[in-house]
Amino acid sequence: MSSHKSMPRPTDPLGEDWALVRPIVESNPRFWIVVAALAAGIGLGITAYTHQVREGLGVTGMNRPVYWGIYIINFVFFIGISHAGTLISAILRLAAAEWRRAITRSAEVITVMVIVFGVSNVIFDLGRPDRALFVVQHGRLQSPLLWDVCSISVYLTCSSIYLYLPLIPDIAILRDQTTKLHWFYRLLALGWQGRPEQYRLLERAIGVLMVVVIPIAVSVHTVVSFVFAMTVQPMWHAAIFGPYFVVGAIFSGIAALIIAMAIIRWVYHLEGYLKRIHFNYLGMLLLVMTLLWFYFTFAEYLTTWYGSEPIHMTVWWSKITGSYAPVFWTMFACCFVIPFSILCREKTRTVAGTVIASIAINIGMWLERFVIVIPTLSNPRLPLDRGVYYPTWVEWSMLTGCFCFFILLYVLFTRFFPIVSIWEIQEGRMNARKDTLERIESYMPEVVETGRRPLAPVPEGVAT
């Protein structure tokens, strides 16, 4: 694309797009109320963790043989949510989907913020968190946990760069157009002047990253699933786990993005940017993922049931009719019944409709991870112990703390950086119509001079 020539200069007045800067420059009393509430939740989490470090993991509900609980569930869940951002944004950019412009930033922020909580949940789970760096110092590549360490660190690095690069022109706008924290924005803008060669470099870098980041994102959730699939434990040792986890991750990721967008739109009055059409399109994507999720779940459970190996069936029945049946069927309702019935009709694919579906999906996907981790552990091959797992206040508090901390980081981001990419919106306004038209023109069938006569017109009366 040669669109950078007519790029908006930082000196351009922001005009109508001032609405995107308003959350950064205008103070809002509601902000402090939200911060106080979130701080309380974080305080609860810190209290719980302090208690756990002092007393040991005995303060959780884990036991023998349920050696893993909420922390590992959260790890898989948060890493799953992280697929909201980088992956979806990369795919939309790659597909040159024009409607992406208003949503990519808010998606990318989710990724970077939430990975941190995925990783910290593994550390919460350690019996000896003080030895966490042993995985670097004494790491053994034979262990799937090391694969996670490698994959997730690359993913975090790339996602952070992928968030930062498209942020640079917007930071320059803040540097030039506002008076707030001038030194801060000047530092982060890296001397951005909006010159054509700078835009060319930026677009090239984004172009490389959006391709590179897709296999990395896929690998991340694949190796997360491998932590389970590489063992020989019943209903973990399945080849379907890699793709199943990737699909589940994108599924919960889109849902998280929809929720975040709805809140941003409501709090910052950005109805003009995050429009119903965005929710409709994301809702359609979500519908596809709902069906894929059903397909994978169906394939997994049918295969196990038809094979009917007793050791697998013990776990299978504990999910379908046994002690984990309430969790399993709630998951099924949240992940399939509710979202499918809302999303399959355009009439209900509204902002409210997609948000309800997304909330259901995120609850359902958390429960899905519960249904994957716990029943297998509580039904070991040798029935020495048949464990039951009830999380304690410590684990629930840590979950609350993580959510609050994540939301706080997100809120803080929106107070310092535009949550809708200003320059991409302006670029779209200026060039998208022309670029898209050119693209459409390029699809049009061309008349090829073959020297032959054109096809004879269809005779009248013949059904077409």
Next chain:
Amino acid sequence: MSRWGMVIDLNRCTACQACAAACHQENNVPPSNPKVAGGDRSIRWIDILPMREDEYPHASISLVPLLCQHCERPPCIKVCPVGATFYSESEGLVGQVYSRCIGCRYCTNACPFTVRQFNWSEPAVPDSYLEGTNPDVSRRYKGVVEKCSFCSHRLIRARDEAASERRKLLPGDYIPACVEACPTDAMTFGDLDEPEAEVSKLARSKRAFRLLEDLGTEPKVYYLREGGNSK
């Protein structure tokens, strides 16, 4: 080079649990208490596994002393991210390094026998037990995984004694505490690679079978029972 292994004769075992008492005394395993046991968090290096066979009206139960199987292809070792558990090629023992373990419990979940134990809290050892602490075995602390070591400290001691007497290690020099304590002689221990050793003869007998053999982890604990595993 040895391949230490164990044979447990289920037709002789009375499930009296003397092995468990001796093991826990020998290896400084803290005694359980109602709180720990109620939370399913007792640490037991050897335990009696009630293996239910058949259904009513032919229901029967086998009581199987279960300990670390010291597999030749241990699934627990593969998954450890930091090398806190290792396989000794020269002795055929699966060991645990408490000072390396980060407490992620991946090994406890990967072990199909569920014989690995975790220290959920600081071990509660009553004062009266402290005098009986075995100085040859390191005491564990909260947050690490532990398991049966086949009393490998006894192997070190036996070897030192043999060396000081300028002789080779003899059969019977190295016997784990559980085997020593068994009142019905149901347990036999020794080098499975020694063709004449009783343990290797018994392990090859028609009554011998191993637990979860089809997983291919090659356990080195054999069980004996009339009719083998097909009973």
